Amino acid sequence: MTMTTRSTAHPAIRVRGLEKSYGKREVLRGVDFDVARGSIFALLGSNGAGKTTIVRILATLLKANAGTAGVHGFDVAAQPANVRESLSLTGQFAAVDEILSGRENLVLVARLRHLKDPGAVADDLLGRFSLTEAGSRKVSTYSGGMRRRLDIAMSLVGDPPVIFLDEPTTGLDPEARIEVWRAVKELAGSGTTVLLTTQYLDEAEQLADRIAILHQGRIIANGTLAELKRLFPPATVEYVEKQPTLEEIFLAIIGGDNSDAADTEHLGGQG
Template sequence: MIIQAHGLRKTFTTRSRKGVQTVEAVRGVGLDVEKGEIFGVLGPNGAGKTTTIRMLATLITPDAGTAVIAGHDLLKEPAAVRRHLGYVSQAGGVEDTASARAQIMMAARIHGVADPGRATAEALDRFGLTELADRPGRTLSGGQKRRVAIALGLVHGPPLLFLDEPTTGLDPQNRANLWDRIRQLRESGTSVLLSTHYLDEADALCDRLMIVDHGRVVAEGTPADLKREVSGDVITLRTDQPGRAAETVKALARETRVDDDLLRVYVDDGEHTLPGLLRALEEQGVSLTSIALDRSTLDDVFLAKTGRTLRDAGAAA
């Protein structure tokens, strides 16, 4: 294991016109990350993802809990922990005035890299930045800046990289490009701890993930296992009688969930269940305006664990 964390907690106290408020951002989070895997922390905004990563990166101190990272105790050996990881925040940290080359070179020197020039050239090449190396940060696109930010986090060759919401604000093409870069990190042996609120990102990239909500872990496993745990397929019906429809099909389903005019029916085998389900609804005079058959998604997992969808909780998919 490259990360073993147990019982992490963090509470923040804020003062405003409304008085003193206490917010439990992280409530007993634990996670184990294997060497050479991409591990995701999925959840809505405000779920505690960033706070968890900042604690593990030694940027803030946990109120409780323990962690061993790359063989070093988080609380007793923070300097050693920092030497073994790279950290890329949501903001990225790319300066507007300095060139990519200058910024990466400075990071290499700060980390005490033996040959900063060679390490910088390798980082630029690795992330397809050589032709952009001498342009100031303000002239780079959002996707290019994210690649520079990751190069800054990896120039000293750490075995572990923390990526906090790495693709927020990127267009689909740049997101896909960055996904490929992250997969290449895993192939080269780098472990990646990635936080995201994008369902497709967690599903596409993560070997394993945990879903967090209100500072707690509500589910953990591979994306496939988590979806299989909920159900094999989900039939989504749109009707003006969702309650009556749910009562009609409950004998055919593992579970049903009503969300306004939508009824989600969770079944083991959607293709074989669907004809009987439609016959039952027709016999009861329940009319439908649309119907869809899909594999369960991570949003269905979040819904099953929390009672609401990830989108409803304040995260875009």
């Protein structure tokens, strides 16, 4: 069976009965979920819920004690090399070389993947992530949002069909978070399957096609936002004076400009 046939015959990610323990501490206690191809699936949970453990197992960096998992039609335990060829992992902190420019970071990864014309690959990704003008600058001058966008762009070198984003907006300011959200939406729009782990409720609400809530090592709810809302009693209609959120106030005051021009005001910092 070819890779193409596998990818069309199965969900992009399938997890069944996944268990993981460290000594007597049970981190995962029978986790089940599917992720449809070309969708954004958010794994929502508090710190220590087991989100990163699931990602590490799916990325073949950690072995489960029980259960099965597949990525792009390949079994994580039996076909780890095929799984690694099918995915890219972006961790909680941007893994970029600050001494190099943005373009040089991308060219380096393209060369490591033995791709033809690394320069063209880098230029294409800089354009996709609105980093063309900043491409020749050292990454040390980038804001937090720009670094994160570059990190995600580096993950896409070689066009992997599945990408894992493990808490991608940790430590970012409101502007940078919105920049990353836009980049993630564009990924799914181009057909990439995204597994997103987050502890931010608004992030899951903004991005995900489906949301799974992980609590104490188990999935306790899984569905679209509309399906999850139906778990609660019907809303009653009341007159409420809606006040703006602090994020809305912040963006209104600064003008809501998320362009790279705004990022240059943060040169040398993280935002």
